[in-house]
Amino acid sequence: GAVVSQHPSWVICKSGTSVKIECRSLDFQATTMFWYRQFPKQSLMLMATSNEGSKATYEQGVEKDKFLINHASLTLSTLTVTSAHPEDSSFYICSASGQSSDTQYFGPGTRLTVL
Amino acid sequence: GENVEQHPSTLSVQEGDSAVIKCTYSDSASNYFPWYKQELGKRPQLIIDIRSNVGEKKDQRIAVTLNKTAKHFSLHITETQPEDSAVYFCAASYIAGTASKLTFGTGTRLQVTL
Numbered sequence: 192g193a194v195v196s197q198h199p200s201w202v203i204c205k206s207g208t209s210v211k212i213e214c215r216s217l218d219f220q221a222t223t224m225f226w227y228r229q230f231p232k233q234s235l236m237l238m239a240t241s242n243e244g245s246k247a248t249y250e251q252g253v254e255k256d257k258f259l260i261n262h263a264s265l266t267l268s269t270l271t272v273t274s275a276h277p278e279d280s281s282f283y284i285c286s287a288s289g290q291s292s293d294t295q296y297f298g299p300g301t302r303l304t305v306l
Numbered sequence: 307g308e309n310v311e312q313h314p315s316t317l318s319v320q321e322g323d324s325a326v327i328k329c330t331y332s333d334s335a336s337n338y339f340p341w342y343k344q345e346l347g348k349r350p351q352l353i354i355d356i357r358s359n360v361g362e363k364k365d366q367r368i369a370v371t372l373n374k375t376a377k378h379f380s381l382h383i384t385e386t387q388p389e390d391s392a393v394y395f396c397a398a399s400y401i402a403g404t405a406s407k408l409t410f411g412t413g414t415r416l417q418v419t420l
């Protein structure tokens with residue numbers, strides 16, 4: 192149980208384009224989803240927290256207009272990187288947690304490369 | 307906000323030896339401390355967690371200890387095996403019913419040599 196998937200697993204795009212990443216909880220309802228970014232050989236940095244049906248809460252320094260998060264259902268959250276630039280290249284990982292649970296289950300991550 | 311420090315950044319042990327990774331946290335309100343194992347290019351996987359109402363928890367070769375007064379917690383791996391080689395992250399969070407954001411340590415790269 193507690194499986195989280197992400198799509199795509201990797202994506203290469205040109206500078207200036209937008210990229211959408213999906214995060215799905217496959218066998219449970221995720222009331223809360225988290226989006227992290229991880230640069231090579233570094234730790235996971237929380238970007239934002241999203242609760243189903245409400246606006247995401249962004250961490251300090253994360254531009255909400257650049258990283259659009261939607262959590263429209265209890266099994267799906269999306270992260271859209273708008274007008275991507277090479278410095279946005281990173282490993283993006285989501286995690287999900289169900290109601291009355293304090294455990295976060297991580298997705299497999301999406302490697303974004305912006306040329 | 308919460309700040310988590312983790313040491314050492316790299317650790318090399320021989321197969322069969324024990325490995326210890328230590329973390330300290332700054333926010334005394336934190337009450338949930340998970341440990342994650344991440345292999346290269348893969349997702350972090352929860353290996354053990356501890357809540358602030360206990361001082362120690364063990365699961366086979368893995369144990370975690372928590373000292374609330376000193377605000378530090380440690381991961382202990384005994385009888386290490388090559389498949390234990392990975393990056394380990396500690397994290398801290400304040401939980402009040404449902405999941406709350408995790409603050410991660412900087413990670414420890416564990417290498418188990420034959």
